[in-house]
Amino acid sequence: MSWRYTYRSSPTVAQQRAQAEQRVAKLRKKHPEIEPVLIEGTKIAKTWWGVSWCKNLERYADYENRIGRGRSYVKNGLVLDLKVSKGRVHALVSGSKVYAVDILIDHMPDKKWRKIAAVCAKRVDSIAALAEGSFPEDLAEVFMQQGSGLFPTPSEIHLDCDCPDWAVMCKHVAAALYAVGAKLDTDPLLFFTLRGIDPSELIKKSVDEKMKSLLANAGKPSKRVIADKDVARIFGL
Numbered sequence: 001m002s003w004r005y006t007y008r009s010s011p012t013v014a015q016q017r018a019q020a021e022q023r024v025a026k027l028r029k030k031h032p033e034i035e036p037v038l039i040e041g042t043k044i045a046k047t048w049w050g051v052s053w054c055k056n057l058e059r060y061a062d063y064e065n066r067i068g069r070g071r072s073y074v075k076n077g078l079v080l081d082l083k084v085s086k087g088r089v090h091a092l093v094s095g096s097k098v099y100a101v102d103i104l105i106d107h108m109p110d111k112k113w114r115k116i117a118a119v120c121a122k123r124v125d126s127i128a129a130l131a132e133g134s135f136p137e138d139l140a141e142v143f144m145q146q147g148s149g150l151f152p153t154p155s156e157i158h159l160d161c162d163c164p165d166w167a168v169m170c171k172h173v174a175a176a177l178y179a180v181g182a183k184l185d186t187d188p189l190l191f192f193t194l195r196g197i198d199p200s201e202l203i204k205k206s207v208d209e210k211m212k213s214l215l216a217n218a219g220k221p222s223k224r225v226i227a228d229k230d231v232a233r234i235f236g237l
Helices: 013-030 048-058 067-075 110-119 127-132 137-143 171-186 190-195 200-216 228-235
Strands: 079-085 088-094 098-105 157-161
Touching: 013 079, 013 088, 048 137, 048 171, 067 171, 079 171, 079 190, 088 171, 098 171, 110 137, 110 200, 127 200, 157 171, 171 190
Parallel strands: none
Antiparallel strands: 079 088, 088 098, 098 157
16 A cells, blocks of 8 residues: 655745735735735834734733744735734734734733832823834833833733634734734824723823922913012113
8 A cells, every 4th residue: 555645835925925916816806995914014013012022922921922924924914804803803814815803902900000100100201202103212111011110911912813823822813912003103192992991091191290280380470570669770760
């Protein structure tokens, strides 16, 4: 009895990209709202929020040895759709077929959020500045503080993919996680939606503190006001 082995080579990058484009076109016929993640250049993310999201994932031992599996998938355009909502990321990722990925992220605990908001008092001027990452460096360090900052820990991230890979962190899940970083480049405020927190609270805290300062000084005479006797002396009245 003879055995015949069939070897199937892995598709090239060009073949993967072509197949992904075909799948997007097919999906778009039934679901015109799909949002494929397309990367320009060599970096997945370029803005502060996108870069920080990816850095946060890479610094945990639970992820660092496995998440890299999804980096090439994102760069090659294999994330066919990505939706970010409150506490949830849903993605369609192209592999041997199209796989569905669901990622649930715990909402930030109120105690932790109030503490961060208090630190932001008088530090963030506007939503636009927050979205652009235009805030003091020490505030950025507070946001990125491991375990106590704004970004989720592995225990707060719950992963699921319908592919046959036994690993919890399969390459499709890893691709979806990286794709969130790219998504934040186009809409940084989605980060706050994902974590279930209101960015305006950071600005409100800043405004409240400034109003308190203004009200506290409202009844005090300004050093710039010239007293009546000085006016008479200066102008010879």
